[in-house]
Amino acid sequence: MATTGGKNSSGAGDPARTLELLWRDSAAAPAARRGPRQGLTVDAVVDAALALADGGGLDALTMRAVAQRLGVTPMTLYTYVPGKSELLDLMLDAVFLRMDRPPFGPEQPWRDRVTSVADANRALHLRHPWLVDLRIVRAPLGPGVMAKYEYELAAFEGLGLDDVARDSALTFVLGSVQAGARAELDARAVERESAMSDGEWWAAHEPLLARVFDGARFPLASRVGEAAAVAYGGLYDAEHAYAFALARVLDGLAALGTP
Amino acid sequence: MATTGGKNSSGAGDPARTLELLWRDSAAAPAARRGPRQGLTVDAVVDAALALADGGGLDALTMRAVAQRLGVTPMTLYTYVPGKSELLDLMLDAVFLRMDRPPFGPEQPWRDRVTSVADANRALHLRHPWLVDLRIVRAPLGPGVMAKYEYELAAFEGLGLDDVARDSALTFVLGSVQAGARAELDARAVERESAMSDGEWWAAHEPLLARVFDGARFPLASRVGEAAAVAYGGLYDAEHAYAFALARVLDGLAALGTP
DNA sequence: GGGTACTCTATACAACGTACAGAGTTATGG
DNA sequence: CCATAACTCTGTACGTTGTATAGAGTACCC
Structure with missing residues (x-):
C-alpha cells in the first residue's frame, strides 16, 4: 500500500492570481515589463512538470527536478508560478484542454x-x-x-x-x-x-496465505476470490x-x- | 487542489513479516523474548496512528507524532512495525475489522x-x-x-x-x-x-469568473453549472x-x- | 541617469522517514 | 554463575522536500 500523503494543498493561494495564470492573462500585466526578459514561459514550466509527472508520477514531480529540466535554479520557477499547488492546477487544466473532443x-x-x-x-x-x-x-x-x-x-x-x-x-x-x-x-x-x-507474488506467498483462503472461516471470500483470480489468470x-x-x-x- | 504525493510505498517490505503482523502471529516468535519487556503493543501503535489520521488526515500522521502520543522516541516505533507503510497496512485492516456487520x-x-x-x-x-x-x-x-x-x-x-x-x-x-x-x-x-x-468563495470571486460563465463560449456549462449551484445552494x-x-x-x- | 521593478541565484530552514550506533536489560548456554 | 547473545529504546544524523529570504545583476521610466 502506498499513499499520496502530502502538503501540496491548493486553493490556498490567491485565487485571482491562479485564475490569471489559468487564462494566461497577459492583459493583467503591463505589456512592457521592467527587469530582464524572462527566459522561460509558464507553458514551458507546465510542460516540463507534465513530462516529469507523466513519466514518474507525483513522486518525480519536484520543483528541483522541474528546474533542472529547464536549466534553471529551483527558485526561478517561483517567478512563473506562485507555488507547487498552482503548478498542479495548471497541469490539470492543460491536460484537460488538450483532450480530443x-x-x-x-x-x-x-x-x-x-x-x-x-x-x-x-x-x-x-x-x-x-x-x-x-x-x-x-x-x-x-x-x-x-x-x-x-x-x-x-x-x-x-x-x-x-x-x-x-x-x-x-x-x-x-x-x-x-x-x-x-x-x-x-x-x-x-x-x-x-x-x-501479481501471479508470481501470489505463488510465492501461497503458503502464508493458507489461513486467508481458509474455506471454513471465509467460505465465500475464498471461493469467489479464487474464481476471480483464476478467471483473470491471477x-x-x-x-x-x-x-x-x-x-x-x-x-x-x-x-x-x-x- | 491538493495531492497526496508521497513515498509511503508498501508491499515493498517483506510480505511475510507484514502478514505476521496483520494476524498478530505471536506463534512466529518465541514465547519468552530476550531483552527488556516491550512497553507498548502493536495495537497501541496502530490506535495512536488511527487517532492522528482520523483527526488530521495523513498529513498529521507522522512517525514523530505517533511516537510523541505514546511517550516514546520516534525510532522506538520501529521495534513494533517495520516502517510507515506497514503501519498503514495495519491501520487499514484495523478499521475494516472493526466495521459493524x-x-x-x-x-x-x-x-x-x-x-x-x-x-x-x-x-x-x-x-x-x-x-x-x-x-x-x-x-x-x-x-x-x-x-x-x-x-x-x-x-x-x-x-x-x-x-x-x-x-x-x-x-x-x-x-x-x-x-x-x-x-x-x-x-x-x-x-x-x-x-x-463554497458559496462565499464563489461570491467573492464572481467578477473574476465572468469569462467562465460566458454563455456564448460555454453555453451548456454555464447553464448547467449555475443550475446545479442554485439547486444546492451554492x-x-x-x-x-x-x-x-x-x-x-x-x-x-x-x-x-x-x- | 538615477530609481525602480524585475529576474535569477545562493543559502537556509523546518519538516519528513529512517539508517546507524550505542547504552542498558534480560534470558540462555556453558 | 556468568559471559554472551538477543532484545529495547535512545540520540544523532542524512538526504529530500517546498519555499522564505536576501542579494546581485538588468532593463525600462521619468
Missing part, C-alpha cells in the same frame, strides 16, 4: 456518446497517472476545465435529464471511471515496483473491470428514462 | 443489502478521511480485509451472479462509494482550510450526489438479472 453526431445514441466520454477519461487517467492522486478541492476553472465540462455535458443530450440531473450524471460517470483507473494504476505500480507480477483484470463498470453505469442511467 | 436476513432483498453495504462504506470513509488517500496496491490480506470481503460478497446473494461477476459487482459498488466519498471529503477540506464556504451537495449514484448503481446491477 470529436463533435457528437446529432443522431448518435446517448450510450455511444457517454461511452466515448468514459473511454476518453480512462485514457486520460492512464496517460497521466498523477491525475488520480490529485485532490481537486476547488476545481481550477481554467479554459481546459470549462471546455471539458461543456463537451461532456453534451453527451447526455437526449436522456431527458434536467440540468441538475445532468450534472449529477456526469459526476457519476466520471467518478466510476476514476475509481477504475485508480485501481488499474495501483495494480500496475505494484508490479513495476516489486518487479514481480491478475487483476482492469479491462474486464472497466467494461463491467461501464455497462452497469449505462444501464443505471438508462433506468432514469424509463420509470 | 449485522447479518443479512434471508428474506432481505438484495437492494437493501447492497444499500447497507454502500452506506457502511460511505460512513467508514467519512469517519476515516485518510482512507481515500491510501493507494491499496496489494491489499494487505489481514483478518479485517478478509472479513469485510466475506461479508460484503454475501450482499449480492440472489442476484443470479456467478462468482466472477459477484466480485466485479462488489468492486463496482465500492468504487462508486469511494469516488463519492472522495469528492465529499475534498469539499469539506476546502471549506475548513479556506475558512470560507454548495456541492454530497448527500444528493451519493443518493443519485447509489440509485444508478442499483439500477445498473438490476439490469444484470433482466437481460
Whole structure:
C-alpha cells in the first residue's frame, strides 16, 4: 500500500492570481515589463512538470527536478508560478484542454456518446497517472476545465435529464471511471515496483496465505476470490473491470428514462 | 487542489513479516523474548496512528507524532512495525475489522443489502478521511480485509451472479462509494482550510469568473453549472450526489438479472 | 541617469522517514 | 554463575522536500 500523503494543498493561494495564470492573462500585466526578459514561459514550466509527472508520477514531480529540466535554479520557477499547488492546477487544466473532443453526431445514441466520454477519461487517467492522486478541492476553472465540462455535458443530450440531473450524471460517470483507473494504476505500480507480477507474488506467498483462503472461516471470500483470480489468470483484470463498470453505469442511467 | 504525493510505498517490505503482523502471529516468535519487556503493543501503535489520521488526515500522521502520543522516541516505533507503510497496512485492516456487520436476513432483498453495504462504506470513509488517500496496491490480506470481503460478497446473494461477476459487482459498488466519498471529503477540506464556504468563495470571486460563465463560449456549462449551484445552494451537495449514484448503481446491477 | 521593478541565484530552514550506533536489560548456554 | 547473545529504546544524523529570504545583476521610466 502506498499513499499520496502530502502538503501540496491548493486553493490556498490567491485565487485571482491562479485564475490569471489559468487564462494566461497577459492583459493583467503591463505589456512592457521592467527587469530582464524572462527566459522561460509558464507553458514551458507546465510542460516540463507534465513530462516529469507523466513519466514518474507525483513522486518525480519536484520543483528541483522541474528546474533542472529547464536549466534553471529551483527558485526561478517561483517567478512563473506562485507555488507547487498552482503548478498542479495548471497541469490539470492543460491536460484537460488538450483532450480530443470529436463533435457528437446529432443522431448518435446517448450510450455511444457517454461511452466515448468514459473511454476518453480512462485514457486520460492512464496517460497521466498523477491525475488520480490529485485532490481537486476547488476545481481550477481554467479554459481546459470549462471546455471539458461543456463537451461532456453534451453527451447526455437526449436522456431527458434536467440540468441538475445532468450534472449529477456526469459526476457519476466520471467518478466510476476514476475509481477504475485508480485501481488499474495501483495494480500496475505494484508490479513495476516489486518487479514481480501479481501471479508470481501470489505463488510465492501461497503458503502464508493458507489461513486467508481458509474455506471454513471465509467460505465465500475464498471461493469467489479464487474464481476471480483464476478467471483473470491471477491478475487483476482492469479491462474486464472497466467494461463491467461501464455497462452497469449505462444501464443505471438508462433506468432514469424509463420509470 | 491538493495531492497526496508521497513515498509511503508498501508491499515493498517483506510480505511475510507484514502478514505476521496483520494476524498478530505471536506463534512466529518465541514465547519468552530476550531483552527488556516491550512497553507498548502493536495495537497501541496502530490506535495512536488511527487517532492522528482520523483527526488530521495523513498529513498529521507522522512517525514523530505517533511516537510523541505514546511517550516514546520516534525510532522506538520501529521495534513494533517495520516502517510507515506497514503501519498503514495495519491501520487499514484495523478499521475494516472493526466495521459493524449485522447479518443479512434471508428474506432481505438484495437492494437493501447492497444499500447497507454502500452506506457502511460511505460512513467508514467519512469517519476515516485518510482512507481515500491510501493507494491499496496489494491489499494487505489481514483478518479485517478478509472479513469485510466475506461479508460484503454475501450482499449480492440472489442476484443470479456467478462468482466472477459477484466480485466485479462488489468492486463496482465500492468504487462508486469511494469516488463519492472522495469528492465529499475534498469539499469539506476546502471549506475548513479556506475558512470560507463554497458559496462565499464563489461570491467573492464572481467578477473574476465572468469569462467562465460566458454563455456564448460555454453555453451548456454555464447553464448547467449555475443550475446545479442554485439547486444546492451554492454548495456541492454530497448527500444528493451519493443518493443519485447509489440509485444508478442499483439500477445498473438490476439490469444484470433482466437481460 | 538615477530609481525602480524585475529576474535569477545562493543559502537556509523546518519538516519528513529512517539508517546507524550505542547504552542498558534480560534470558540462555556453558 | 556468568559471559554472551538477543532484545529495547535512545540520540544523532542524512538526504529530500517546498519555499522564505536576501542579494546581485538588468532593463525600462521619468
